[in-house]
Amino acid sequence: MANDKMRVQISGKDGFIAALDQSGGSTPGALRLYGIADSAYSGDTEMFKLMHEMRVRIMTAPTFTGARVLAAILFEATMDGQAHGKSVPAFLWEERGVVPFLKVDKGLEAEKDGVSLMKPMPGLDPLLARAVKLGIFGTKMRSVINLSSKAGIAAIVAQQFEVGAQIAGHGLMPILEPEISIKSPDKSGAEALLRGELLAKLDGLPKDTQVMLKLTLPEVPDFYAPLIKHPGVARVVALSGGYTRTDACRRLAANHGMIASFSRALTEGLTRSMTDAQFDAALAESIDEIFRASTVKG
Numbered sequence: 001m002a003n004d005k006m007r008v009q010i011s012g013k014d015g016f017i018a019a020l021d022q023s024g025g026s027t028p029g030a031l032r033l034y035g036i037a038d039s040a041y042s043g044d045t046e047m048f049k050l051m052h053e054m055r056v057r058i059m060t061a062p063t064f065t066g067a068r069v070l071a072a073i074l075f076e077a078t079m080d081g082q083a084h085g086k087s088v089p090a091f092l093w094e095e096r097g098v099v100p101f102l103k104v105d106k107g108l109e110a111e112k113d114g115v116s117l118m119k120p121m122p123g124l125d126p127l128l129a130r131a132v133k134l135g136i137f138g139t140k141m142r143s144v145i146n147l148s149s150k151a152g153i154a155a156i157v158a159q160q161f162e163v164g165a166q167i168a169g170h171g172l173m174p175i176l177e178p179e180i181s182i183k184s185p186d187k188s189g190a191e192a193l194l195r196g197e198l199l200a201k202l203d204g205l206p207k208d209t210q211v212m213l214k215l216t217l218p219e220v221p222d223f224y225a226p227l228i229k230h231p232g233v234a235r236v237v238a239l240s241g242g243y244t245r246t247d248a249c250r251r252l253a254a255n256h257g258m259i260a261s262f263s264r265a266l267t268e269g270l271t272r273s274m275t276d277a278q279f280d281a282a283l284a285e286s287i288d289e290i291f292r293a294s295t296v297k298g
Helices: 002-012 027-033 043-059 088-096 124-133 150-168 187-203 245-253 276-294
Strands: 016-020 069-074 099-103 138-145 173-180 211-216 233-239 259-262
Touching (some): 002 099, 016 233, 016 276, 124 150, 138 150, 138 211, 150 173, 150 211, 173 187, 173 233, 187 211, 233 245, 245 276
Parallel strands (some): 016 069, 099 138, 211 233, 233 259
């Protein structure tokens, strides 16, 4: 029953997804922006403890509820952590009405053919089984496209759908994230190739099978409309990709039917030194701005 309610919320309700899944490579930068210097901790254990504290502060803020935040994407250590005495997935859904997702990729391979594929995930099946037990609804995995390379983009999409099928086999909703770098010298060309490859794979999905897509905001407004309308797609969400929140929201508002799945843009301006009142007010302002950009009607 919970999964049915989660599916309805994810596929049709107004709102956006909070990406709280910074991993080992991006965590130091996220902590620096939060006001925690590299010298403030020693080793991964202390680093992830500080990151968890930041995430819990966000998740327990008054405005972080399913009224506007449809879902949250979690790092594995966050999924295994606690918030107000409950497991994080249980807290999010039972106390906040926010659907929990899990980031499952293990980082990127070296660039080849203008793209970086995902590293192998030999422990994926046990992780997915554990996620199901903890009440996770779906997963997210990221690969990166730097150039408008037909061979590279085809390889990216093939890998995303192959692993997505493995994830769906556990009853989980896969978010496929073939990110196009906003620094790509031919971003619009890469977008055209990506859209074509995605549509071809979506057309080949078994009947009544759906995935979600997390994509870089395109250069041409509504460029991904055919993906949004495809029966094989539950939702198309947008990553902020290094854009400021203002720029990301401006671009998102021009893409009807896409909703945000922001990380850096969501937490922009939040610092550890803020009082709880200041922190909650700043987060509320961020949530309001992103929600408005995610709910522009065509």
